[in-house]
Amino acid sequence: MKGTSWRAVQDELVARISAGTWPPGALLPAEAALAAEFGCARTTVNRAMRGLAERGLVDRKRRAGTRVARHPPARATLTIPVIRAEVEGQGASWSHRLLSRAAAPAAEEVAARLGLPEGAPMLHLTALHLADAAPFLHEDRWINLAALPEAEEVDFTAQSPNEWLLAHVPYTTGDIALSASAATGATARHLAAPEGTPLFTLDRATWNGPAPVTQVRLSYAPGYRLLATL
Amino acid sequence: MKGTSWRAVQDELVARISAGTWPPGALLPAEAALAAEFGCARTTVNRAMRGLAERGLVDRKRRAGTRVARHPPARATLTIPVIRAEVEGQGASWSHRLLSRAAAPAAEEVAARLGLPEGAPMLHLTALHLADAAPFLHEDRWINLAALPEAEEVDFTAQSPNEWLLAHVPYTTGDIALSASAATGATARHLAAPEGTPLFTLDRATWNGPAPVTQVRLSYAPGYRLLATL
DNA sequence: AAGTGGTCTAGACCACTGC
DNA sequence: CAGTGGTCTAGACCACTTT
Numbered sequence: 001m002k003g004t005s006w007r008a009v010q011d012e013l014v015a016r017i018s019a020g021t022w023p024p025g026a027l028l029p030a031e032a033a034l035a036a037e038f039g040c041a042r043t044t045v046n047r048a049m050r051g052l053a054e055r056g057l058v059d060r061k062r063r064a065g066t067r068v069a070r071h072p073p074a075r076a077t078l079t080i081p082v083i084r085a086e087v088e089g090q091g092a093s094w095s096h097r098l099l100s101r102a103a104a105p106a107a108e109e110v111a112a113r114l115g116l117p118e119g120a121p122m123l124h125l126t127a128l129h130l131a132d133a134a135p136f137l138h139e140d141r142w143i144n145l146a147a148l149p150e151a152e153e154v155d156f157t158a159q160s161p162n163e164w165l166l167a168h169v170p171y172t173t174g175d176i177a178l179s180a181s182a183a184t185g186a187t188a189r190h191l192a193a194p195e196g197t198p199l200f201t202l203d204r205a206t207w208n209g210p211a212p213v214t215q216v217r218l219s220y221a222p223g224y225r226l227l228a229t230l
Numbered sequence: 231m232k233g234t235s236w237r238a239v240q241d242e243l244v245a246r247i248s249a250g251t252w253p254p255g256a257l258l259p260a261e262a263a264l265a266a267e268f269g270c271a272r273t274t275v276n277r278a279m280r281g282l283a284e285r286g287l288v289d290r291k292r293r294a295g296t297r298v299a300r301h302p303p304a305r306a307t308l309t310i311p312v313i314r315a316e317v318e319g320q321g322a323s324w325s326h327r328l329l330s331r332a333a334a335p336a337a338e339e340v341a342a343r344l345g346l347p348e349g350a351p352m353l354h355l356t357a358l359h360l361a362d363a364a365p366f367l368h369e370d371r372w373i374n375l376a377a378l379p380e381a382e383e384v385d386f387t388a389q390s391p392n393e394w395l396l397a398h399v400p401y402t403t404g405d406i407a408l409s410a411s412a413a414t415g416a417t418a419r420h421l422a423a424p425e426g427t428p429l430f431t432l433d434r435a436t437w438n439g440p441a442p443v444t445q446v447r448l449s450y451a452p453g454y455r456l457l458a459t460l
Numbered sequence: 461a462a463g464t465g466g467t468c469t470a471g472a473c474c475a476c477t478g479c
Numbered sequence: 480c481a482g483t484g485g486t487c488t489a490g491a492c493c494a495c496t497t498t
Contacts, residue, residue, distance in 0.1 A: 171244070
């Protein structure tokens with residue numbers, strides 16, 4: 001091991017774990033002991049081990065010490081791109097068409113997902129995103145008007161709902177579900193996919209702090225693949 | 231803001247960004263200035279801001295300072311569970327059946343994905359994982375025998391390929407592609423899904439350092455959803 | 461009760477990069 | 480070249496949990 005940077009320490013720990021010096025389930029020496037061995041401050045060892053814990057390679061508990069994880073989960077970081085950026089990143093030109101727009105009471109499943117009362121006032125939008133004039137994905141979105149009354153006045157034919165929301169409510173939390181579903185009805189028609197074609201589908205619910213903001217289903221045109229790195 | 235823990239500092243920074251005190255693209259005060267304002271050590275501010283940078287909420291560059299990100303990417307951390315743990319986590323009992331096993335030269339697309347010469351010696355396995363005796367997913371795996379010659383001797387009827395590899399080559403890197411595909415042939419039959427049924431599909435290629443180890447396609451039974459949190 | 465990780469401090473030097 | 484973040488140190492106290 002060269003140097004005493006936290007990266008060097010981390011690399012050394014990873015090397016020992018990979019080599020089986022500390023097999024899965026084994027207890028690692030305490031931070032103070034490793035600091036003494038490596039000739040660095042405990043803080044530095046802490047920094048290195050914290051990184052390993054975030055990656056799921058080790059489990060750390062006070063008093064109980066640090067153990068090599070038995071079943072290191074495969075953790076992949078998915079970066080869900082802004083649709084426009086994703087299309088343009090492939091060298092295609094992006095455009096979108098607003099298909100429908102209506103103020104409507106929340107449908108049962110939408111209300112349930114967002115934790116709103118059924119029938120709460122919402123704005124229901126559907127849009128088609130295109131890459132070089134070919135259908136790229138179908139967007140089916142519900143916006144909570146209680147949280148975003150301004151949405152009612154926006155002209156979504158000029159700016160896609162996706163982009164307006166990003167600009168308007170930038171920092172949010174939420175959850176995502178990925179699945180495969182069969183193309184049906186309007187979605188199938190707009191994506192030019194026969195009924196029943198498997199579509200990659202992303203459902204996302206978004207909150208701004210405690211306030212439910214929006215729920216969207218993105219149905220990608222056939223053949224789409226979402227890539228991630230471990 | 232109460233206390234001067236790095237979490238309190240981080241919360242305060244997030245609050246100001248959300249409130250628009252520092253709009254997207256704005257330059258934040260330097261760490262030293264914020265430390266003075268909050269009455270804490272610069273290290274503490276650094277800890278808080280590092281977290282925000284990891285989440286993609288701000289961009290940091292030496293000399294240039296810290297800026298609020300203009301297009302906060304939606305970054306979701308997917309935790310791809312060990313199959314057995316995933317099934318048992320749902321309260322079902324897990325089992326698996328080895329469907330086929332053959333030493334075979336690498337198929338063209340497998341070789342291409344892993345960067346192996348076509349026809350390299352590999353072990354081809356297919357298996358079915360069950361949850362309470364119902365089909366859960368179909369596994370189609372290729373193992374690089376040059377990297378893992380021991381695999382040739384292993385009895386995969388007792389231990390699933392998935393688990394053997396985890397125990398044997400625990401700490402790896404790789405990439406993942408998620409897609410929707412139509413059930414066909416043996417996969418459809420084993421999952422008890424009619425031909426053409428949309429299946430959620432995960433393709434994963436795995437390396438141990440520079441050495442290609444394995445490539446696998448997991449086809450989940452109809453209805454499966456992969457969940458992630460932003 | 462005691463040992464372990466979690467965090468905070470005050471200070472220092474370094475690396476990078478925009479001016 | 481000067482200002483900013485990146486990192487390291489040595490020391491301290493605290494929180495939690497197992498013994």
